[in-house]
Amino acid sequence: MRIFIAEKGLDIETVQIDLGAGEQFGDVFRAINPDCVVPVLQLDNGSCLSEVIAICHYLEARYPEPALLGTSDEERARILMWNCKVEQQGLWSVADAFRNSAKGLQGRALPGMVAYPQIPELAERGRGKLEQFFRRIDDQLADNEFIAGDRFSIADIAAVVVVDFSSWIKLSVPEDAENIQRWYKAVSARPSVAA
Numbered sequence: 001m002r003i004f005i006a007e008k009g010l011d012i013e014t015v016q017i018d019l020g021a022g023e024q025f026g027d028v029f030r031a032i033n034p035d036c037v038v039p040v041l042q043l044d045n046g047s048c049l050s051e052v053i054a055i056c057h058y059l060e061a062r063y064p065e066p067a068l069l070g071t072s073d074e075e076r077a078r079i080l081m082w083n084c085k086v087e088q089q090g091l092w093s094v095a096d097a098f099r100n101s102a103k104g105l106q107g108r109a110l111p112g113m114v115a116y117p118q119i120p121e122l123a124e125r126g127r128g129k130l131e132q133f134f135r136r137i138d139d140q141l142a143d144n145e146f147i148a149g150d151r152f153s154i155a156d157i158a159a160v161v162v163v164d165f166s167s168w169i170k171l172s173v174p175e176d177a178e179n180i181q182r183w184y185k186a187v188s189a190r191p192s193v194a195a
Contacts, residue, residue: 001039003157004056006192010061012041020104025113037111053083056154068154073147080146082140082155088132091160096126097169127171133162134173134180141179152187160187 005012017023017038018092024036033040033050040047041058049055060069070076099109100123137159140147147155161183163173173180189195 001054001055002195003160003192004068005058005067006150007068007157007190008059008194010059010063011079019084019094026160031131032129034113036113052157053154068157070153076152078149079151079153079155082160083153086137086147086155086158086162090130091158091165093126093129093133094165095151096122097124097130097171098165100126100147101169101173123169130166130171132172134177136167138174138177138179141183144185146187152190156183156187157193159173160184160193 001125002014018030019038023029023034024038029037032042032048033048037050039050039052039055041055043049055070059066068079070079099105099111100118100120106118107115109116109122137147144150146152147159163180166172173184175181
């Protein structure tokens with residue numbers, strides 16, 4: 001969300017929730033989001049939106065420029081398709097690997113109120129899926145400047161998060177994945193990402 005908001009040039013007040021201390025499980029935050037997960041956007045009327053894609057859709061509708069979700073029906077569909085692929089194949093993989101292996105997340109292998117035990121096999125599967133994801137994205141970037149085509153989009157934001165989070169599980173983009181290396185260098189230099 002931080003990158004999306006910065007790309008839009010929006011000045012939105014943020015409140016940091018101390019996830020390590022379990023602040024998301026307290027009564028105050030639970031009143032805002034009963035799912036006990038971040039991010040949450042509280043609107044001026046007091047209602048709240050959660051889930052990254054929902055918040056992004058709301059902000060894009062209110063502030064259409066620069067367009068991070070596309071400008072035509074086909075472009076919007078392509079960007080959303082690639083964003084889903086990045087989340088499902090990349091983000092979920094790194095999350096499985098991290099949440100099922102990090103010592104600080106024992107008994108908290110999934111976000112939310114319910115405590116779930118870690119499953120080491122899911123950590124290994126996540127690492128394997130992430131390696132496949134890097135190959136898939138490298139192929140996609142062979143003919144495209146950005147993940148979903150020739151425009152920086154929410155799919156690129158999600159993908160840069162995946163690459164950055166992969167360091168948490170000590171897994172890097174393969175050195176021979178030259179297309180990702182080129183893309184990551186360019187995207188990481190954007191002020192919204194570098195901040």
